[in-house]
Amino acid sequence: xxxxxxxxxxxxxxxxxxxxxxxxxxxxxxxxxxxxxxxxxxxxxxxxxxxxxxxxxxxxxxxxxxxxxxxxxxxxxxxxxxxxxxxxxxxxxxxxxxxxxxxxxxxxxxxxxxxxxxxxxxxxxxxxxxxxxxxxxxxxxxxxxxxxxxxxxxxxxxxxxxxxxxxxxxxxxxxxxxxxxxxxxxxxxxxxxxxxxxxxxxxxxxxxxxxxxxxxxxxxxxxxxxxxxxxxxxxxxxxxxxxxxxxxxxxxxxxxxxxxxxxxxxxxxxxxxxxxxxxxxxxxxxxxxxxxxxxxxxxxxxxxxxxxxxxxxxxxxxxxxxxxxxxxxxxxxxxxxxxxxxxxxxxxxxxxx
Amino acid sequence: xxxxxxxxxxxxxxxxxxxxxxxxxxxxxxxxxxxxxxxxxxxxxxxxxxxxxxxxxxxxxxxxxxxxxxxxxxxxxxxxxxxxxxxxxxxxxxxxxxxxxxxxxxxxxxxxxxxxxxxxxxxxxxxxxxxxxxxxxxxxxxxxxxxxxxxxxxxxxxxxxxxxxxxxxxxxxxxxxxxxxxxxxxxxxxxxxxxxxxxxxxxxxxxxxxxxxxxxxxxxxxxxxxxxxxxxxxxxxxxxxxxxxxxxxxxxxxxxxxxxxxxxxxxxxxxxxxxxxxxxxxxxxxxxxxxxxxxxxxxxxxxxxxxxxxxxxxxxxxxxxxxxxxxxxxxxxxxxxxxxxxxxxxxxxxxxxxxxxxxxxxxxxxxxxxxxxxxxxxxxxxxxxxxxxxxxxxxxxxxxxxxxxxxxxxxxxxxxxxxxxxxxxxxxxxxxxxxxxxxxxxxxxxxxxxxxxxxxxxxxxxxxxxxxxxxxxxxxxxxxxxxxxxxxxxxxxxxxxxxxxxxxxxxxxxxxxxxxxxxxxxxxxxxxxxxxxxxxxxxxxxxxxxxxxxxxxxxx
Numbered sequence: 001x002x003x004x005x006x007x008x009x010x011x012x013x014x015x016x017x018x019x020x021x022x023x024x025x026x027x028x029x030x031x032x033x034x035x036x037x038x039x040x041x042x043x044x045x046x047x048x049x050x051x052x053x054x055x056x057x058x059x060x061x062x063x064x065x066x067x068x069x070x071x072x073x074x075x076x077x078x079x080x081x082x083x084x085x086x087x088x089x090x091x092x093x094x095x096x097x098x099x100x101x102x103x104x105x106x107x108x109x110x111x112x113x114x115x116x117x118x119x120x121x122x123x124x125x126x127x128x129x130x131x132x133x134x135x136x137x138x139x140x141x142x143x144x145x146x147x148x149x150x151x152x153x154x155x156x157x158x159x160x161x162x163x164x165x166x167x168x169x170x171x172x173x174x175x176x177x178x179x180x181x182x183x184x185x186x187x188x189x190x191x192x193x194x195x196x197x198x199x200x201x202x203x204x205x206x207x208x209x210x211x212x213x214x215x216x217x218x219x220x221x222x223x224x225x226x227x228x229x230x231x232x233x234x235x236x237x238x239x240x241x242x243x244x245x246x247x248x249x250x251x252x253x254x255x256x257x258x259x260x261x262x263x264x265x266x267x268x269x270x271x272x273x274x275x276x277x278x279x280x281x282x283x284x285x286x287x288x289x290x291x292x293x294x295x296x297x298x299x300x301x302x303x304x305x306x307x308x309x310x311x312x313x314x315x316x317x318x319x320x321x322x323x324x325x326x327x328x329x330x331x332x333x334x335x336x337x338x339x340x341x342x343x344x345x346x347x348x349x350x351x352x353x
Numbered sequence: 354x355x356x357x358x359x360x361x362x363x364x365x366x367x368x369x370x371x372x373x374x375x376x377x378x379x380x381x382x383x384x385x386x387x388x389x390x391x392x393x394x395x396x397x398x399x400x401x402x403x404x405x406x407x408x409x410x411x412x413x414x415x416x417x418x419x420x421x422x423x424x425x426x427x428x429x430x431x432x433x434x435x436x437x438x439x440x441x442x443x444x445x446x447x448x449x450x451x452x453x454x455x456x457x458x459x460x461x462x463x464x465x466x467x468x469x470x471x472x473x474x475x476x477x478x479x480x481x482x483x484x485x486x487x488x489x490x491x492x493x494x495x496x497x498x499x500x501x502x503x504x505x506x507x508x509x510x511x512x513x514x515x516x517x518x519x520x521x522x523x524x525x526x527x528x529x530x531x532x533x534x535x536x537x538x539x540x541x542x543x544x545x546x547x548x549x550x551x552x553x554x555x556x557x558x559x560x561x562x563x564x565x566x567x568x569x570x571x572x573x574x575x576x577x578x579x580x581x582x583x584x585x586x587x588x589x590x591x592x593x594x595x596x597x598x599x600x601x602x603x604x605x606x607x608x609x610x611x612x613x614x615x616x617x618x619x620x621x622x623x624x625x626x627x628x629x630x631x632x633x634x635x636x637x638x639x640x641x642x643x644x645x646x647x648x649x650x651x652x653x654x655x656x657x658x659x660x661x662x663x664x665x666x667x668x669x670x671x672x673x674x675x676x677x678x679x680x681x682x683x684x685x686x687x688x689x690x691x692x693x694x695x696x697x698x699x700x701x702x703x704x705x706x707x708x709x710x711x712x713x714x715x716x717x718x719x720x721x722x723x724x725x726x727x728x729x730x731x732x733x734x735x736x737x738x739x740x741x742x743x744x745x746x747x748x749x750x751x752x753x754x755x756x757x758x759x760x761x762x763x764x765x766x767x768x769x770x771x772x773x774x775x776x777x778x779x780x781x782x783x784x785x786x787x788x789x790x791x792x793x794x795x796x797x798x799x800x801x802x803x804x805x806x807x808x809x810x811x812x813x814x815x816x817x818x819x820x821x822x823x824x825x826x827x828x829x830x831x832x833x834x835x836x837x838x839x840x841x842x843x844x845x846x847x848x849x850x851x852x853x854x855x856x857x858x859x860x861x862x863x864x865x866x867x868x869x870x871x872x873x874x875x876x877x878x879x880x881x882x883x884x885x886x887x888x889x890x891x892x893x894x895x896x897x898x899x900x901x902x903x904x905x906x907x908x909x
Contacts, residue, residue, distance in 0.1 A: 019822060022810050035739055036809070043729040046693075050700060050725045054718060057703035058710070061639070063358055069894065070705040074645030074698075082697040083690060090686040093736045098679050100738020105675060120515070154511040155605065157670065157745055161811020164742045168671040170606070171510060172599025175672045188820060192745035192813040194504045196515055197431050200816040284602065301600060 025187055025208065026163035027180040028104055033164075035096055042089055104165060107178035111144035115227070115310045118149065118156035118169040121198035123189065126310055129218055130226040135204030137189060138221075139181055140214035146178040148275055152306050157193035160206055168193060174276045181208035231315025232324070234308055238300070246322030252297065253290040259317045264291045278313045360638070360709050360864050363780065369857035371778045375875040390475030391878055396461035397776070398482050400769075403449050403457060404845070406489060410444035411841060413437045418800075418834040421827045426818040434817040435502035436518070440492075442505030447527050448489055450757055451534055451619065454626035455541070455572075456485070458768045459565045461776060463541055465869040465876065466559050468550025468885045473543040474536075481536035488530025495522040504815065506616070509597040509608040513589040520590060524583045531576045531583075534622070538572030541565055552887035556650070559867055559891050560643055563650040564629030567657035571618045571625075574661070579615035582608065606671060613664035621660040623757060624724075625653055627764030628695060631717050634767050635699050637865040638714040639706030642892035644698045652691035659688040669740045678737055685735035692728050696721060711863070712783060715790040716767035723759025723797060727752060730805065748808020751801045759797055766793070766844060773848065774862045778875045779855030785847045793840030799833025866897045 012033070015021035024030055060066070114137070115126040125133040139145050149158055151171045158177065159166040167177035191202035209217060235241060243252030253263075258273050266289045271277055281288040282304070285297035304312070319325075363369070376393045386394055416437050420428040429437070460478070464471050472478050495501050501523040503512040512520050545558070545566050586608070588594045595601030597608045636643045643649055665673055665681040673681075699721060708714075730752040734740050743749060773781050803826040812823050819827070861870040868885055869876075889896040 019825070020806050020810070032738065032742055035736065036733075036742075039729075039733050039736065039739065043726070043732075046729050047722070047725055050696060050721060053697075053700040054703065054721060057700070057706070058708055061703060061706050061708050063360070063707045063709050066705070066707050069640040069707040071642055071894065072644060072705060073642070074648065075701075078701065079645050079648050079694065079698070083694055086693040087687075087690050090689055090732060090735075093732055094683055094686045097736030097738045097740070098682060100736075101669070101678065101682075101741065102675060104738060104741055154515055155508055159745070159811065159813065161742070161746075166670055166741050166745065170672060172605065173672065188811065190811065190813045194435075194506075194508065194511070194815040196502075196511060197435065199435070200426070200431065200813075200818045203820075 022164075023162045023183070023185075023187070025181055025183045025185065026160075026165070027182055028100075029162070029164045029182075031100055031103065035093075035100055038096070039093060042093075046086075105167075105177065107146040107176065108144045111146040111178050113146050113148055114139070115314075116147050116149040116158060116169065117152060117306050117310070118158065118191070118195075118202075119152040120154065120196050121191070121202040123156075123158070123191070123202065123204050124307070126227060126307065127218070128227055128314060130223045130230070131218060131221045132223060133221075135189070135202075137204065137206045138214065138217050139206065139208055140211045141181045141184055141208050142211065144178055144180045146176055148174050148176050148310075150174050150279075150306050150310075154195050155193045156191045156195050156202065159190045159192040160187055161190070162187040163206075166192060174279060181206075184208050184210055184213075227311050227314040228318045229315075231311035231313070234304070234311055235315055235325070238304070240312075241325045243297070245325045247326065251293070253293055254322065255316050256319050256322045259319075265289060266291050266293075266295075275313050275317075278316055279309050282309060282312060358709060359711065360640070361711065361780075361783075361862050362859075362864060363856055363862055364859040366856055369859065371857060372873045372875070372877075374877060375778065375873065376878045377778075377875050379878045388479075390471065390479055392464050392472045392475065392478060393461050393776075393876065393878075395478050395482050396457050396459075399452060399456040399460060399485070402482075402486060402489060403452055406444050406448040407841075408845075410441050410449055411838065413441035413444070415834065415838060417441060418831040420817065421819070422831045424819050424821040424824050424827075431817045432502060433500075435504075435815070436500035438815055439502050439504050439523075440496055440500065443492060443501075443523060443527065445757075446505055446619070446623075447530050448485070448492065450623040450761055451530075451572075452485060452537070453623070453761065453765050454630060454768060455565055455568055455622075456481075456533075456537055458630065458765075458772060459541065459561075459626055460537070462772065462869055463544060463562055463565060464548070465872070465880050466562050466867060467545060467548055468553050468868055468881065468887060469544060469548040470879050470881070472540045473548055474540050477536050478540050481533040481540070484529050484533035484536070488526045488528075488533065491522055491526030491529065495519040495526065498522070506612065507583070507586055507608075509586060509589065509605055510599075513586055513597060514593075521587060524587055528580050528583045531580050534572045535576045538569035538576075541569040542573065545569075550885050550887055554887075556647070557887055557889075557891050558650075559629075560632035560646065560649050560653075561626075561629035564625045564632070564653045567653040568622045568625040570657050571622045571660060575615045575618040575622070578611060579619075582611040582615065585611070606668070606673070609668050609671060610664065613667045614661075617664040617667065618657075618660045620753070620756065621656055623761050625656060627720070627761040627768075628653065630764045630768035630771070631699060631720055633865075633867065634713040634717045634771050635702050636892050637771070637863050638711060638717075639703045639708050640864075640894055641702055641706035642890070642894070644701040644704070646891070648694055649698050652694045655691045656688060659684060659691075663688055666735060666740070669737055670744055682735055682737045686732070689728060689732055689735065692724075696725055696728070711770075712781070712786040712790055713767045713771035715787055716763050716770065716793075719790060719794045719797075720760055720763040720767060723755050723763060723794075727755030727757075727760055730755065742811075743808055745813060746808040747804040747812045747814055750814050751804035751808060754801050754804075759801070763793070766790070769844070769848070771863070772869075773851070774858030775869055775874045775876070777852060777855070778858055779851050780858050780862065781844075781851045781855060782847050786844065789840055789843035789847070792836060792843065796833050796836030796838075796840045800830050800837050801833070803827070803829045803833075864897065864901075866892050866894060871900075 012024050016023050117124040123135050125137045149169045151169045156169040158169050163179045165177050165179045167175050187206045189204040189206050244255045246254040261273055263271050283301045286295050289295045376391055420434055498519055501518045503520055585596050589597055595603045597603045597605050632643050663685045666685045669678050807826045812819055858874050860873055
């Protein structure tokens with residue numbers, strides 16, 4: 001952009017104060033606005049050109065002035081001109097837009113992950129430290145934030161116009177988006193995909209705070225249990241540790257350090273273990289069998305909520321050793337061996353908190 | 354206004370009479386209309402029915418704008434509002450825009466333009482109108498029974514598992530109406546291929562025929578996919594077969610792919626015939642052949658061809674792979690080029706012409722301006738990064754209204770005014786209709802321009818209530834909608850009036866070159882007394898002048 005940054009700031013401030021332009025509150029926003037102004041400029045040029053041609057010809061060749069028309073077949077040169085120039089401009093826009101798209105949808109490696117669950121008609125945000133929010137999202141400025149999002153029911157779409165980011169929130173699969181806020185303040189959060197009766201009520205507020213304020217907020221709103229801690233509890237109560245315990249005789253693959261690694265499946269395909277893979281492997285294990293293991297894991301479809309899945313994924317993500325799993329496993333094992341224990345079924349039910 | 358400023362040449366009103374025999378009075382009685390095989394009568398049946406549905410759809414638009422006058426959800430409940438925009442969308446897209454130009458003007462004119470007595474399959478043509486009516490009645494049934502609130506896009510799993518409204522009735526309606534459009538397309542394709550009169554080569558066809566041909570290809574190839582998709586939605590809803598349900602291993606994105614595989618080409622089904630109208634009007638009122646006939650003809654075909662390979666641009670933020678998004682963005686940029694070519698070719702058709710400004714020309718100017726804006730804002734949305742911010746906001750609402758209403762509806766009105774004398778044998782009142790054209794244009798700009806700004810601010814579409822800072826722009830938009838409403842009511846009134854009191858038009862009031870203008874107005878049931886022989890190019894004004902000279906001598 002040839003325009004000086006001072007002038008740019010002035011222009012944006014002025015536009016924003018006129019209430020005709022959204023605030024630029026993320027690192028992406030200026031890039032988006034640059035492309036926008038470029039597009040507006042070529043549109044204006046195109047529109048002015050067409051209007052001018054129509055007006056000019058209307059005046060110059062109106063019947064009073066020009067009673068007999070001159071028949072013209074066409075002109076290859078002219079037609080080539082107005083094929084090639086628009087094509088060239090559109091290709092510039094294509095490349096520019098493509099670069100911007102990759103910038104918005106490829107999070108930087110140091111970004112902080114927050115989970116978002118959408119449901120009719122609210123947004124739930126789950127911070128790794130266990131802070132939960134409804135229709136609100138607190139974030140620090142100056143830190144790249146990645147959102148890992150999923151819907152519990154229908155399509156939703158997570159949009160923060162002042163950050164210029166938006167992404168569809170889909171049932172059955174994780175989608176991600178990232179941003180880095182630049183200005184502390186509160187910003188609109190909208191659901192932009194029609195999702196039923198209260199679609200217009202599925203709105204919230206994003207609060208961008210200075211890192212110090214954010215830390216204070218984190219300390220004040222913690223529920224005492226981080227997502228990973230919740231996940232560890234679920235891991236034990238669902239009985240995952242019976243197989244995934246990393247011992248030599250284990251019937252399930254070792255999960256410690258599995259996140260981010262490359263797995264070979266029984267069908268020979270290679271996958272990178274990410275959030276989406278872990279979620280799918282829990283829900284439909286028969287399609288995700290690691291090479292060397294038998295397809296004995298039952299499906300957990302319909303048994304764990306999306307929040308529960310997030311807890312488990314977060315837990316497995318951070319799992320670096322099997323020490324604690326083996327501890328719980330051994331304890332559980334010795335409990336069951338105790339002679340005074342009642343029937344297994346009743347025991348399991350009563351153990352559930 | 355001096356006589357040099359108009360090309361309208363009407364017969365002497367004192368002696369002029371409507372032709373004794375025409376398709377209108379060939380047979381009498383309601384049954385003769387309901388059982389007719391005459392393409393012209395079927396066109397009139399279509400015209401009456403789509404006008405009816407246009408005003409129902411328009412009433413919903415009015416209610417939507419009225420609710421959005423204030424930020425609070427105060428006029429109607431959320432569910433009611435959702436039903437409003439759903440009905441508005443379904444009616445306007447499937448019962449007005451898709452059949453608008455092809456089924457009315459196209460039906461009336463394509464056989465005449467190619468020099469045939471009728472379409473290839475007159476009974477299928479009538480059947481297609483009945484299917485349309487059945488579709489329309491089902492929609493009205495869904496409406497009367499309590500409405501439907503899926504949005505016209507029927508997004509799953511919302512439409513299959515979460516709504517208790519009349520989704521099945523509405524989907525059936527669109528399913529049935531789809532076949533009406535398939536049959537119309539089929540009829541046009543066969544007619545254009547097989548029934549051209551001697552001498553009528555492909556490159557002597559009027560451009561209106563070319564663009565309807567391209568649209569027909571889309572109808573025949575695209576609409577079956579919509580029928581399949583809606584069937585799957587019904588099966589999913591009634592029997593929970595799980596094609597789109599992730600908990601059963603289905604893929605909700607599959608629905609998006611299937612739906613847009615039809616619904617993106619559908620926007621070209623809507624706009625291409627309109628482009629055909631504009632080629633005719635601009636040529637006629639500039640007294641000049643269309644600049645670069647071949648380029649305009651082939652750009653229609655190019656749009657139809659490329660139009661099938663851009664559907665995923667509706668899904669850029671839905672998590673399709675980044676690389677496939679790139680491909681679809683590129684293809685979308687390419688499909689914009691033929692539209693740009695057309696706009697410049699139309700503008701240069703006026704160069705060195707002898708231009709007059711009758712109502713159809715004014716509507717065509719409106720089309721050029723609004724379609725240019727609509728097309729260029731489409732490039733915003735085709736640009737991947739920009740689309741992230743703009744999609745699902747009022748920007749997209751404004752964009753497709755510029756194309757569909759600013760483009761297509763303007764073209765439809767241009768065509769209706771242009772061929773009204775041919776259809777009815779009578780002229781519409783000129784100054785009143787010019788007022789209507791200007792009112793529509795101003796109302797349109799006022800309604801939809803503020804929505805671009807609202808979109809960039811981030812106001813989501815389909816919102817029943819909105820943050821108060823967006824109110825000013827919404828008030829402007831609602832005010833514009835009022836003006837627009839007046840602009841659309843006017844033609845209904847004066848065109849109705851003209852049926853009885855309009856001036857007798859004569860065969861060729863515009864001194865236009867098309868075959869349809871060389872026969873009586875309104876035409877005979879069999880169109881031509883003897884099979885015409887095409888011995889000149891389309892838009893050959895010198896041929897016309899020569900012919901008129903001869904005519905004068907014979908009559909004198």
